[in-house]
Amino acid sequence: MSTLLQEAMAQNRTVTGRVTDASSNEGLPGVTVLVQGTQVGTATDATGSYSINVPEGGTTLIFSFIGYTTTERAIGNATTINIGLATDAKQLGEVVVTALGREEEKKTLGYATQEIRSEVLTQGRERSVLNSLQGKVAGVNIQSQSGAPGSSSRVVIRGNKSFTGNNQALFVVDGIPIDNGSLGANGATGTADNLNNGVDVGNRANDINPDDIESVNILKGPAAAALYGARAANGAIMITTKSGRNVNKKAEITLVSSYLVEDVLRYPTFQNSYGQGFFGAADLRENTSWGAKFDGVVRPWGQIVNNQQRIKPYAALPDNIKEFFNYGSNFTNSLSLSGGSDKGTYYTSYSNTRQNGITPGTEYNRNTLTFKGSTKLANNFSSTASLSYIKSGGDFALTGQGNSVFNQLIQTPRDIPVRELEDLSNPFNNEAGFYSPYTINPYWAIQNQTYTNNVDRLFGNVTLGYKFNDNLNLTYRIGTDFYTDRRQQFFAIRNVEGQNAAANDNGMYSETQIYNREINSDIMLSYIRNLTTDLTLDVLVGSNVRQVSNERLFAQADALANNQFKNLSNIVGTPLAYSYRDMIRLIGAYGTAKLGFRDFIWLEFTGRNDWASTLPIEDNSFFYPAVSLAFDAASAFDLSASTPINVAKLRANFASVGNGGELAYQTRSVFVTGNITDGFQGTDLNFPFNGMPGFEVSNVVGNSQLRPERTTSYEIGADLRFFDERFTIDASYYDQRSKDLIVSVPVAYSTGYGSSVLNAGDMTNKGVELVVGGTPVKTTTGFSWDISVNFTKNKNLVTRTYQHSPISLGGVSSAGLYIVEGQPYGVFQADDIMRDPQGRIVVTAVDGIPRVASEQSFIPSITPNWQGGLVNTVAYKGARLSVVVDTRRGGKIYSRTRATQRFAGTAPETLTNDRQPYIIPNSVVQVGNTDEYVENTTPLTNDNLYDYWGNLPESTNIIDASFTKLREVSLSYKLPSAITQKTFFGNIEIGVSGRNLFLWTPDENTYIDPETNNFGNGNVQGFDYSGSPSTRSWGGNIRLTF
Amino acid sequence: MKIKNNYILAAVFATMLGTTSCENFLDINNDPNNPSSSTPTLTLPAGFGELAYVLGNQFQFLGNFYAQHWTQSGGANQYCDLEQYQMTSSTYDTRVWAEFYAGALNDFKYVADQGNALNNPNYAAIGEIMQVYTVQVVTDAWGDVPYTTALQSLENLSPEYQSQEEIYTGLITQLDAAIEKIGTGAGIAGQDDLVFGGDMDLWRKFANTLKLKIYLRQAYVRPQVAEAGIKAMYAAGAEFLGMDETADIEFFNQTQNRNPFFQTQVTFRGGVDVVASNTSLEFLQTTNDARLDNFYAPAEEGTNAGKFIGVNQGVECTPTRLGLLATNYSKPGPAVASPTTAIPLISAAESYFLQAEAVARGWVSGSTAASLYEQGIRASFDYVGESDATATALLQQPGVAYAGGTVEEQVEQIITQKWLSFNGTQGFEAWTEYRRTGYPSFIEPSAASNLGGSLLPKRIIYPNSEATRNENYPGLQEVSVPVWWDVKD
Secondary structure (H helix, E strand, O other): OHHHHHHHHHOOEEEEEEEEEOOOOOEOOOOEEEEOOOOOEEEOOOOOEEEEEEOOOOOEEEEEOOOEOOEEEEOOOOOEOOEEEOEOHHHHOOEEEEHHHEEEEHHHOOOOEEEEEHHHHHOOOOOOHHHHOOOOOOOEEEEEOOOOOOOOEEEEEOOOOOOOOOOOOEEEEOOEEEOOOOOOOOOOOOOOOHHHHEOOOOOHHHHOOHHHEEEEEEEOOHHHHHHHHHHHHHOEEEEEEOOOOOOOOOOEEEEEEEEEEEEEOOOOOOOOOEOOEEOOEOOOOOOOEOOOEOOOOEEEEEEEEOOEEEEEEOOOOOOOOHHHOOOEEEEEEEEEEEEEEOOEEEEEEEEEEEEEOOOOOOEEEEEEEEEEEEEEOOOOEEEEEEEEEEEEEEEEOOEOOOOOHHHHHHOOOOOOOHHHHOOOOOOOOOOOOOOOOOOOOHHHHHHHEEEEEEEEEEEEEEEEEEEOOOOEEEEEEEEEEEEEEEEEEEEOOEOOOOHHHHHOEOOEEEEEEEEEEEEEEEEEEEEEEEOOOOEEEEEEEEEEEEEEEEEEEEEEEOOOOOOOOOOOOOOOOOOEEEEEEEEEEEEEEEEEEEEEEOOOEEEEEEEEEEEEOOOOHHHOEEEEEEEEEEEEHHHHOOHHHHOOEEEEEEEEEEEEEEEOOOOOOOOOOOEEEOEEOOOOOOOOEEOOEOOEOOEEEOOEEOOOOOOOEEEEEEEEEEEEEEOOOOEEEEEEEEEEEEEOOEEEEEOOHHHOOOEEEEEOEEEEEEEEEEEEEEEEEEOOOOEEEEEEEEEEEEEEEEEEEHHHOOEEEEEEOOEEEEEOOOOOOOEEEEOOEOEOOOOOEEEOOOOOOEOEOOOOEEEEOOOOOEEEEEEEEEEEOOEEEEEEEEEEEOOEEEEHHHHHHHHOOOOHHHHHHHHOOEOOOOEEEEOOOOOOEEEOOOOEOOOOHHHHHHOOOHHHHEEEOOEEEEEEEEEEEEOOHHHHOOOOOOEEEEEEEEEEEEEEOOOOOOOOOOOOOOOOOOOOOOEEOOOOOOEEEEEEEEEEEO | OHHHHHHHHHHHHHHHHOOOOHHHHHOOOOOOOOOOOOOHHHHHHHHHHHHHHHHHOHHHHHHHHHOOOEEEOOOOOOOHHHHOOOOOOOOOHHHHHHHHHHHHHHHHHHHHHHHHHOOOHHHHHHHHHHHHHHHHHHHHHHOOEEOOOOOOHHHOOOOOEEOHHHHHHHHHHHHHHHHHHOOOOOOOOOOOOOOOOOOHHHHHHHHHHHHHHHHHHOOOOOHHHHHHHHHHHHHOOOOOOOOOOOEEEOOOOOOOOOOHHHHHHHHHOOOOOEEEEHHHHHHHHHOOOOOHHHHEOOOOOOOOOOOOOOEOOOHHHOOOOOOOOHHHOOOEOOOOOOOOOOEEEEOHHHHHHHHHHHHHOOOOOOOOHHHHHHHHHHHHHHHHOOOHHHHHHHHHOOOOOOOOOOHHHHHHHHHHHHHHHOOOOOHHHHHHHHHHHOOOOOOOOOOOOOOOOOOOOOOOOOOHHHHHHOOOOOOOOOOOOOOOOOOOO
16 A cells, blocks of 8 residues: 555646636636645646646645635546635725836735726726715715716815815825816816806716726825825826736626616795785795695686686695606616737727706716727737726706705795696796796796706727836826817896896806816836845836826806807807917826845835926925835744734835925916906906906916925824634824915905915825724625725814914805815804803894894804714625615704705704794893893894894804715625526626615704705815705616626 | 818827927916906996995895894894894905905006006006095095005005005105106096096096095094195195086896896895985985985885885884885885986085085085085986976975074084985995984884894904904904094094
């Protein structure tokens, strides 16, 4: 026996076999096959087949491949070993995409990143990539601005770092930054007139088709993003799109279809006791519910038209507002074709998303066409090209205080049947016959005040690589992103006689053409080498050239000849025209070197120097360094052998990144065309004045000494994994100080100017991010339960403003948003109730109504205290259930819905004392102009309750913005291959999903989803300003591969 | 395609060569959208526009409400703050105070500075005269304000608040220097002078009338200074604006070129707010004044359709309001609320009334106070387009015919008619002269007043922007605190 055995062992022998994907049974090329305990190894070929010479003493084969569980097989006497590898979700995360599109092992990184795979990203079938990340990542605040089709989202990582500049993360697709612009609806200036005439036209990062995405990796800190230079301070969202897979040279076709139904997530709570009227009595023309108590008696309502009048019971219609909204829908179809060989891969896809809004007539369409291909050429060249064409656009509803549909709707008295107003051919519903002179028919507003846009966008890049040898690679990449956005706004003429004449309007038509282009060109030389058996070196040097240009053309006819056609020739008078263009350029040179020692400690240095066109030409250069350290104690001390600790990685980094300003033309003073306004819409005096040009000295003083902004950041963190990685903790603490912020500093107007561009602000962000993950249950039968909790606390503090002066961010004059020294970013400054020195409410003697304090109050702030998310995933065989809950605590929002409901007498609080006379508790009257205050004896009565509620100072309309949302629930089932094998489908997966299904808010918020913001996705957040409500959605989806 | 290739080539080139071509490649930061320089010709109209806009809009509302030509209708409550005499530090800030200092004053200063630098004294004179005019409006509104240390850009970020007394003294000096420059150099282009089309003789008259106005404002607080100054003017043969010489800025019925009150109230608000105050309307009716249908329009609907009917001041902002739509009352009429209504800086009528007061006070002689008063009324009729015959008819009316009497009785009659002539177009001056003189004596506080007693607003609250940005901000002054020259009960 023993002799025989010896002989057998001494013999080399050949084992062959095929490695496949366990779920698809498709061959896996490139799998490493290693004989355990030896240096003998090979890789599978394009079909997944291999052949290996097993040396004497070899007993076990190890099969390993990125993304799959490493599997061992005893050889025994076998000559053929076929094996199916199972995917390993955790393993997949180990190589991540970092700045400039580099692929690096996660364990070697000294900074925090968090990766979201396509499966988790698309499980909710959300249109927006950004919204799809909500609740799933720590340190990132993602705010969807409304439920209107195509509406924008705002993404801020680790807090705002700039006062008035861009605070949103940089978006990078396959290594090339793309534009994430969001120009306001008012094309003349690009700054929206959100007060009167707001439209959320979306933001450009939402153009991306989520189904094209392989993974999203979030580089949270400046150290991580430092190679991106100026824009690194805000962190980066690295999107990697799908590539063709090298699968048997056979094309893989994937079809994904989903259909979601949408409805309003939060309706305001209404009172249902009092109806249309004023002073406690009926008034058939009122837009308010200050009338008599409901009695159910059938009475006429609305105007008398042709000697006729409609009748209805005088009773509350609890759902009259609700009935206005439709069920919206979101129908998405995405088809992709991919394939490859060992010499090249390709991926191409087409997708269509059609969203019909909850507001009748609103819609958004997006078509995307993507191609990505790569080749490896014989003479050491490689190339990749990707190109995406996106056509998107929509039909949007106006928001704001003017004639917006939402402003009309919310004022509707409690007994007016909104749905009966829909037929505009009905003489009771048209412009003249509509019941109220104070509002207009919301259905008329939708049909006759339109805003549409059309975006054509192309972005892509070409990458060429040359491999000098195994250590040295040269890469050149050029990418561009450009789009045109053509917008048309139309307001019909209203010209009627009678009670509704006050809303007569000359009509308006405008066209805006926006053109934007960004070009990035990078050349990079990388050198990777094992210096000794213990020491590895990874060096990269490169240069970047970036150019961003914008153009806008705007023309408006502000009085129309008729309502028949939408063209600038439809005009009475002269058109207003406006053009604008700007361009910035930046040149950067960068380098990074990472030293690794024994696969457990890595030290990386990064440096970049930028030359920016936005800075004074003689002083436009700035340098910034970063250093990071990663140390895995588990590997260093081999803890995994003796303890349940698998990974005990500690991270530390420092970075100091500069920002030369994204804004052109700040270094010189100019003259500007005279324009004077009182803040209302269309009431400006605009030069030329009767043909006479007028150029005024600009109110902004240019600054020829402008310096770059600088953010200095320290970060420490830990990545701890226990029990075969079934329990993981990833924690970070960071301390970021942004200094010399470039800000248009307000100066006293008595200087002759309003602001000067200065380096004049400091702000800090300190925060903690925590992601705790676990797999409490995992059975051999395939059942697993994964849970992941993320927690984010970012403490933002404005530490310096110029001369301690508040800086206005925007908002309304009676409730503006400011940057205030010693406060977090975004403090409301609002009219407030006048109080005596004891804090009692000072009222007017004659009517008992609170007086308004002469000076406004500061109310901090829009910044939340903390936020968190919980992701639960249960999987069993082909079934997978995922539930995402997220919460945001603290922060304030101004609610115009509250203000309007108070004014219109529809808020439940207006029922105080059943609208019988009452004296405001703890109120006093000022004696003359003295410091003496006496008790108030004047009650509020039905004659002025409307005045009291309607004119409460705006500070009382600023409410707690905390919320908790059941963000996402998805259930999917992949049919077993036993079934699919009998079909021509590779995979069949069906699912149901829902988003934003439930919303919990503090008691004082009975009005809105506090995540809403109607002032666009810029820095002015926290304004509910009569916009589209947010939505919840649910539906089904199917994914087929062929 | 050619251009695109060039760009890509440039980008590649720059990448390859690194920073050698940096300088030119990055030297692109010149704003292509706005000029980096201007001329007096291009900037003077902007200054006029800014001044006229505020006088014709925010100050038109403020002045005509406080002087009780207009009041809030019950159909809305947009301007109840004005009726309640309620004002905050944000009310007249970034669109009013800012438009005066960073708009009109800074642009007039540019015109004056450039006029001096380019050796064109006429431009310098116009720029300086208009600065004086504007500063007087500002100090009359807010009291102590930045003056000599204002408008210095980053050189002085906290301009000092000077006493109104000091400012009034300074204005005379500044005005005298400006008058000296008139006509001493080459003529100026006409079209950019939106007031007089380049007629420097009229500018001299305007400056004299302005000087008279500045002196008379001090008639109660510094009578000796006023008297001496006015006497000196007459001794030097000063000429004033006469019939048909109203200094005003015209508006045009074109997009965003229309009268700002028309644009804001009639167009944007749909005319739902402003209606006639009975204080003014009933006085016109009592005296059978033919200007009634120029200043006001008849009610469009309701029981008084076709008639002239007003609302008692402020009552529609009180619990006893009726709540009727503005269309049930007289709204501002064709002479004050049309797209092309001009905004007078100093009207011919005002010039005569100023002269009449100077004579009535016995400080100067020449024409009688009575004849100057009559000419003031005739100039007002002329300006709104009423015939001289109707003016003659009015002058027969009891209470209108010049009655003489004590100085104070004469001043009351002059100011009361001056107040009427300001209806709808010079609201701010109407309120300001009411504050100075207490006339018309029949003005009672708004029914909605928050001030209590017989108090009326005496000033505008300092803007928030000054409170937060100017280290010399003097602190809150309530609306009930009078300005320096406001000493008469």
